[in-house]
């Protein structure tokens with residue numbers, strides 16, 4: 495894979511801080527943006543996702559923890575598609591869900607467990623990796639691939 499266009503690393507000292515980082519990112523999302531989240535169980539992905547949804551003005555009642563469906567469509571300021579690839583084992587299975595129809599479509603796409611399926615990410619996207627560094631601390635590494643993801647990242651974490 496090509497090296498990222500732009501990278502940033504930030505620390506979050508609490509779940510609330512991770513949520514607030516998500517809110518600020520959600521406020522910047524535009525149709526066509528693709529964000530992939532990477533991080534083990536308990537890394538803090540759910541806090542970040544809920545923040546992004548709030549920032550994108552998605553009503554709280556819509557926001558799910560993906561369990562049965564692979565993709566949850568939300569309507570906020572723009573359409574936001576929340577996907578979870580945890581239980582997907584390969585690209586063929588992902589094709590069958592219609593996931594690839596969303597990419598570059600009228601909404602933004604936010605994908606948990608992106609690294610579960612090689613080939614799930616489009617050419618241009620923002621990858622966010624969460625790693626625990628202490629009980630309440632998380633390191634968030636952001637890697638933008640492409641011009642629009644880099645502009646989004648630069649606006650989010652100047």
Ligand SMILES: Nc1ncnc2c1ncn2[C@@H]1O[C@H](COP(=O)(O)OP(=O)(O)OP(=O)(O)O)[C@@H](O)[C@H]1O
Pocket residue numbers: 506507508509510511512533534535536537538539540541542629630631632
């Ligand atoms: N700085 C932090 N940011 C986010 N979560 C934190 C932080 N510090 C501690 N936590 C705790 O870590 C846990 C993160 O859980 P969360 O469900 O967000 O993780 P997840 O990555 O979505 O895991 P899963 O894949 O199991 O759903 C929560 O219990 C949360 O309170």
